[in-house]
Amino acid sequence: MNFIVAIQTGMREIGSHKIRSALSMLGIILGVSSLISTMALTRGMEEGTRTFMQQLGGLELVRVVDKEPSAELFEFAVLSPGRTLRDAEAIQANAPLISHVSPELILKTTVSLENGGDPERRSVTGVIPGYFVIGMHAIDAGRFLTDLDVVRGSRCVVLGSTVAAELWPAVPATGLIGRRVLIHGSPFEVVGVLDRYEREEDKRARAEGRKVSSRRWDPFRSKNQAVLIPFATMFHEFLSGMFPEDSMHSIKLDAMPVRIGDLTRFPAALEQVRAVLQNTHRGVDDFDLETREDWFDRVESSVRAARLSGGLISAISLVVGAIGIMNIMLASISERVREIGIRLAIGARPSDIFLQILVESVLVSLIGGLLGIGASFGLVEVLKSISPTENVPIISAGGVFFSVAFALGTGLLSGIYPALKASRLDPITALRYE
Amino acid sequence: MSLISLQGVTKVYRVGEQEIRALDGIDLRIEEGEFVSIIGPSGSGKSTLMHLLGCLDTPTTGRMEICGRELSGAGSSELARMRNREIGFVFQSFNLLSRLDVLANIELPLIYSGLPTNERKERARKVAGEVGLGDRLANRPSQLSGGQCQRVAIARALVNGPRLVFGDEPTGNLDSATGLRILDIFEELNAAGKTVILVTHDPAIAARTRRIIEICDGRITKETLR
Numbered sequence: 001m002n003f004i005v006a007i008q009t010g011m012r013e014i015g016s017h018k019i020r021s022a023l024s025m026l027g028i029i030l031g032v033s034s035l036i037s038t039m040a041l042t043r044g045m046e047e048g049t050r051t052f053m054q055q056l057g058g059l060e061l062v063r064v065v066d067k068e069p070s071a072e073l074f075e076f077a078v079l080s081p082g083r084t085l086r087d088a089e090a091i092q093a094n095a096p097l098i099s100h101v102s103p104e105l106i107l108k109t110t111v112s113l114e115n116g117g118d119p120e121r122r123s124v125t126g127v128i129p130g131y132f133v134i135g136m137h138a139i140d141a142g143r144f145l146t147d148l149d150v151v152r153g154s155r156c157v158v159l160g161s162t163v164a165a166e167l168w169p170a171v172p173a174t175g176l177i178g179r180r181v182l183i184h185g186s187p188f189e190v191v192g193v194l195d196r197y198e199r200e201e202d203k204r205a206r207a208e209g210r211k212v213s214s215r216r217w218d219p220f221r222s223k224n225q226a227v228l229i230p231f232a233t234m235f236h237e238f239l240s241g242m243f244p245e246d247s248m249h250s251i252k253l254d255a256m257p258v259r260i261g262d263l264t265r266f267p268a269a270l271e272q273v274r275a276v277l278q279n280t281h282r283g284v285d286d287f288d289l290e291t292r293e294d295w296f297d298r299v300e301s302s303v304r305a306a307r308l309s310g311g312l313i314s315a316i317s318l319v320v321g322a323i324g325i326m327n328i329m330l331a332s333i334s335e336r337v338r339e340i341g342i343r344l345a346i347g348a349r350p351s352d353i354f355l356q357i358l359v360e361s362v363l364v365s366l367i368g369g370l371l372g373i374g375a376s377f378g379l380v381e382v383l384k385s386i387s388p389t390e391n392v393p394i395i396s397a398g399g400v401f402f403s404v405a406f407a408l409g410t411g412l413l414s415g416i417y418p419a420l421k422a423s424r425l426d427p428i429t430a431l432r433y434e
Numbered sequence: 435m436s437l438i439s440l441q442g443v444t445k446v447y448r449v450g451e452q453e454i455r456a457l458d459g460i461d462l463r464i465e466e467g468e469f470v471s472i473i474g475p476s477g478s479g480k481s482t483l484m485h486l487l488g489c490l491d492t493p494t495t496g497r498m499e500i501c502g503r504e505l506s507g508a509g510s511s512e513l514a515r516m517r518n519r520e521i522g523f524v525f526q527s528f529n530l531l532s533r534l535d536v537l538a539n540i541e542l543p544l545i546y547s548g549l550p551t552n553e554r555k556e557r558a559r560k561v562a563g564e565v566g567l568g569d570r571l572a573n574r575p576s577q578l579s580g581g582q583c584q585r586v587a588i589a590r591a592l593v594n595g596p597r598l599v600f601g602d603e604p605t606g607n608l609d610s611a612t613g614l615r616i617l618d619i620f621e622e623l624n625a626a627g628k629t630v631i632l633v634t635h636d637p638a639i640a641a642r643t644r645r646i647i648e649i650c651d652g653r654i655t656k657e658t659l660r
Contacts, residue, residue: 012533342529342530343546344514346518346546346590347518347519347543347547347594348518349510349515350514427490428485428491431490431525431529
């Protein structure tokens with residue numbers, strides 16, 4: 001008996017017991033579709049998290065933060081100037097693996113309209129152009145701050161979308177360029193309005209006219225609340241008067257994130273930053289580099305855990321499906337003992353019988369697997385519409401392939417025992433079987 | 435050389451502690467082209483003998499040669515090959531596959547000899563025509579009369595061109611008129627050169643053959659040539 005005949009025979013057998021075959025396929029259908037869907041879900045989660053992390057600056061973003069110097073250096077701590085603009089310039093000049101540095105000065109002060117209105121306390125940040133790259137900002141209208149703004153200390157401001165909307169509720173972003181706001185009482189000209197950053201889910205909700213829930217933590221809140229002025233302007237306008245001994249280069253920064261140009265050289269880049277800062281801080285270890293690796297690792301591992309548990313549950317349902325197939329194949333064999341006896345009597349070898357039963361079992365699982373793929377596409381459509389996050393499930397070719405291979409393996413494994421049992425029947429006993 | 439040659443063949447079954455000697459020292463030669471009947475009461479060992487001759491089983495001791503092949507210790511695949519190529523069976527209860535139509539039933543042995551589809555169909559059709567079933571090819575066995583079913587079984591037994599055809603009580607399930615017609619077919623087959631062996635308990639049927647072998651308690655008790 002060759003393979004094609006075995007397949008034809010198997011198909012006829014499946015076709016002549018439609019309900020029985022459908023029931024035994026059901027386990028495989030459920031197993032495959034849930035396996036594919038789980039993989040699609042976790043893939044979506046992964047994708048969503050990755051995009052999200054990218055929007056927050058990605059792995060490339062490293063924060064230079066203050067830290068208590070170690071005990072043995074404690075008495076020398078005063079020698080260190082701390083994080084200053086000098087650090088930023090030194091990193092820019094001497095750490096080629098760092099693509100951008102963003103020294104930031106933050107001031108909580110009032111921002112209001114020129115012609116009155118309630119002044120509201122906001123966080124105003126003095127930045128250099130590198131800030132926009134590091135923060136992955138995009139402009140909605142106007143322009144970013146430029147080097148020229150910083151050098152000249154010009155009184156211009158770039159507003160986050162929420163700030164702009166709160167100041168001028170009805171005016172579109174493009175209409176705001178050239179208008180003035182009072183920051184700490186001084187007039188500033190609006191030169192740019194940033195994009196509105198929001199989660200995919202909120203964006204979709206807004207597009208569909210649904211209300212965006214404000215109760216949840218919004219990771220983009222601070223980006224949308226930004227009020228950005230040139231670094232030099234910040235210093236000269238608002239900070240130079242407080243401590244006369246401060247210069248723009250010696251004033252302590254509130255934040256100093258850096259961006260690593262090439263992620264493949266991550267450790268080397270960190271080493272460069274550390275070396276530069278060792279120097280500018282005169283050997284005092286009063287700084288630390290805060291990477292997002294830990295955070296990313298945590299996210300990745302939770303995605304992995306989700307994938308594992310989902311995969312496990314689907315695998316279990318596939319095993320249940322396999323047991324179902326085996327059960328039904330065994331039942332169908334004891335129903336067909338006489339047929340097997342006849343086939344043996346007219347010259348079927350035991351291996352022919354083995355092949356026939358095995359092929360039948362594999363066919364059941366293969367058809368089940370293909371139907372399962374179809375079902376999974378439907379299931380994923382449903383999941384898409386109710387998916388509570390921006391993590392839209394994505395069906396991958398790899399996932400489909402893996403699931404079908406799994407189903408095939410299931411059919412093969414569950415068919416071996418019944419096939420063996422059938423092929424070991426004695427022709428005489430089988431022929432006499434009633 | 436004989437088509438079938440048995441020397442000192444025994445077949446012993448074990449049922450629990452008990453040993454049952456179904457065949458006890460059989461010496462038998464059957465030449466190509468003979469028309470033989472094996473007759474005996476039930477439990478005499480005639481079915482066991484037919485199973486051995488039909489390559490469905492191997493003897494416990496003794497030598498058995500069929501179609502020039504020593505089969506005393508043959509494996510299941512070799513026996514299957516013999517059944518497929520050299521032997522055709524016609525059973526009392528027809529033993530057709532009810533889910534297959536007449537043509538598919540007849541071509542079944544050819545599937546196991548690995549013939550391509552076209553040739554299978556062609557040969558099955560030809561043999562079906564020879565037993566007078568040319569217009570029933572698409573019917574299921576359940577739509578046929580007993581005599582027609584037995585013709586399908588005969589066609590199936592012949593489709594591979596075997597040298598040896600067995601009939602195991604081939605008329606047992608048929609009315610006497612139909613049974614006679616089936617026996618006619620066997621006679622014609624023998625006339626055309628096939629070696630035909632009928633197993634029966636009915637002396638009237640045995641009387642149609644040229645050589646009658648009587649079996650009792652696992653031994654050949656009498657041979658009659660007509």
